[in-house]
Amino acid sequence: MSSTFDTIANIIAETCDIPRETIKPESHAIDDLGIDSLDFLDIAFAIDKAFGIKLPLEQWTQEVNDGKATTEQYFVLKNLSARIDELVAAKGA
């Protein structure tokens, strides 16, 4: 069974036509991989489906805009993976 990061990386590679080998756990989806908000909708859709969750994108965006969080907390892929694992765990709780 692949890790959460591997699943996300594969989704990004397929959705955005980014070479899989360039996608690292330390990659920032926006700053390093150049994913824009429209492409991220497709990624979020694929992540929601793959994990059976609903990424709280609006909440995250609001927190970043309010200065309560940084984009790194949500969009560096290892951190995104951790958030997803939390959401999956919360769903099963």
Next chain:
Amino acid sequence: MRLEYFQLIDRVLDLNLADRTIRSEATVPTQSTIFEGHFPGRPLMPGVLLIETMAQTCGWLLLATMGFTRMAFLASVREAKFRTFVTPGQVLTISARLDHEGSGFAVASAKIKADNKLICDAGLTFRVVDFPNAEMHQQMCATAVQIGLSTEALTDG
């Protein structure tokens, strides 16, 4: 259809909030300046307007699903296929299904039939945001009533 006003849905035939589906109807007008250019001597409903027709049907489904609390804006179109020509006077039946309701976005699929024959289909993604202003909200609610998307329809599900 009032092409010049981008009001492409004549009426909602049925809405099922439990199944997250909707069907609407629209009659292509027999006269429009659009047909003077698209095309001279061979008037055809433009494909972009067929996409917009599907998008508006999905939009009404989304608004109803959200109880008219938020607005949906078309963000992307996937795999749109136009399978046959649409000509003035044809009655179109548009079906749409909400496939996924994400955070700040939604994914839907839609198709148009005429005389029970598939005309076109596509997958559509929408950004879902707060209404930009009260005027737009009021206008959308008023238009919803005009096309038969009544409060009763919403509660019947």
